[in-house]
Every structure is written in structure tokens, then in C-alpha cells.
Amino acid sequence: MARYPRVDKISNGKKTVKKGAWSADEDRKLVAYIMRYGIWNWTHMVEPAGLARTGKSCRLRWMNYLRPNIKHGNITKEEEEIIINLHRVLGKRWATIASRLPGRTDNEIKNYWNTHLKKRCAQEKLEMPIACDVKVNSNPNNNLTHQNPSIAILHPTEATNLGSPRDIPVLHASSLCPSHEVVHDDKILVNRWHSRGNMMGEDANLWEQLQSLKDFSAIEDLEGICPNSGSLLPSSECMYSDGVYFRDSQDDFTIDLWGNWS
DNA sequence: AACGCAAACAACCGCACCAGG
């Protein structure tokens, strides 16, 4: 499985840097050093630790394997579901996904996705149409109608007249982002807003979801919103999966499913 | 038993971001 026997040595001109699989002795040295002195500088701690590795390599080994509380072993069914759900929304943000799974590393999740889940999800996507209940309101005369659970998408012509983000009702604010919400299994998923007006990562995933919906009638409006309204909102990062969390980079506010600010 | 292919996954690489000088 792993690259155990390849222990070649490559000279970088100054000193010999070891690459390839880590030996038990190297692991022991790294752990012992960190336990004693802590992590202060990956590049400079290599030599006193007695390792012939790059700082980067040491960091990777520590983060992915030696760090305390790392879970080794099979990904559980529950973890698998979390990965799939978060990937659906977040895309390939492995580090963010890993942060929701205590003891798992981004590398592990990435590998697991690539080897186990990617094909499976692609297959399931082909076989099963998305069955979430999504309604879209793009009527310019009815722009603030939001019935939970549903999607409210503001018409672009309304977007510029709403003033500061604080004045905008939460669910519309996120629609304005310019972004979109998808209600799935009674949860509202909100993607982060596009600063570049194009679809990337999780945005592309949601975009695909939206496109596959039978009753999605306002896709062109959504498209129209994207490039325009970035200036209306603060730099924001939305969190997902168990409700709507809307994070303002300046004030750090949160909004629950019912639109309450806190 | 031998071979070939695919799966698994640790490790490497390149890039982007950020802080400090």
C-alpha cells in the first residue's frame, strides 16, 4: 500500500535530504522532539531533531500520522455520510471537511474520497435524480417571499436597492450574495457568495444540483445575479450542514434557520 | 505459481496566502 521501501537520498546541493517512507526511528525522533520542545518552526527544528528531512515533510508526517488523537483505521458509515454531504456542498475543501471529522486528516479524507466515494457518488448521481424540495421565486414583484423550506432568489433588479446587508432579511441576504440556497432533508444549504461571478467548487456542485431539478424555472435569473451583487455584501463565509450560519468577516454573526441574528 | 491490473494510501509537489522585515 504505502511506499515503504523507497528510501533514496537526494542531494539538494547543501545537505542530503531524505525522501520516501518514514522509518520508525524517524517517527520516534520527530515525536520526541515535538513533545519536548513543541512546534516552533518546521524548517529550523529539523536539524536539532536529528532528521534529514525537509520541514515540509516533517509537518506532513506529523499532521497526517503522528499527531495525537489521529484516528487510524476504517472510516465509519456515519463519517462517510458526513463526507459525502459536506463534499456536496463544500466541494474539494478537504481541510474544511476534515475539521468536521475529529481525528481525520484532510489527506485521509481526500484519499478516501478519491478511492471509495468518487465513483460511487458519480454512479448514484446517474441512477437517482435529486429529490429535494426546492422552489424558486424569481418574480421581481414578489421578491421577498420566502417559504421555508424553499429557495428565494432575488431578481437582479431588486438587488441594488436593498441598502446595507444588515437591512436585508437573512434568507434574502444569502440569496443576494450572490448565491443560492438549497433545501435538502429539512436543512438549508447556503453556498458562499461568488466574488468572481463564476461557478467553482461547491458552487459548481450546487449549480449542477439546481440544474438537475425538475421545477427549477429561474436558472437564468440565478445566473444573472452572480456577477452583479458582490459589492452589496460584506466578505462572508457561510457554514453548512446543520442550519444556516452566516459569517461576516468583520462582525461574526450567525443566523439560524428562522432568520434570527445572534 | 506466475502474471497483470486495479485499489489503496503515504508522501511529494506546486501554488497561494500571510506575516515580518
Add this chain to the structure above:
DNA sequence: ACCTGGTGCGGTTGTTTGCGT
């Protein structure tokens, strides 16, 4: 304002193992 070094992240590679033929 620019440069440099450190760090983190996502993509990719390299090697072993398992399984089918």
C-alpha cells in the same frame, strides 16, 4: 511597496498489496 520565508492546501505520484485470470 516589495521581498522573503514559513505554512497550509489541493492535486498528483509512486509503491505495495490484493485479487482475478
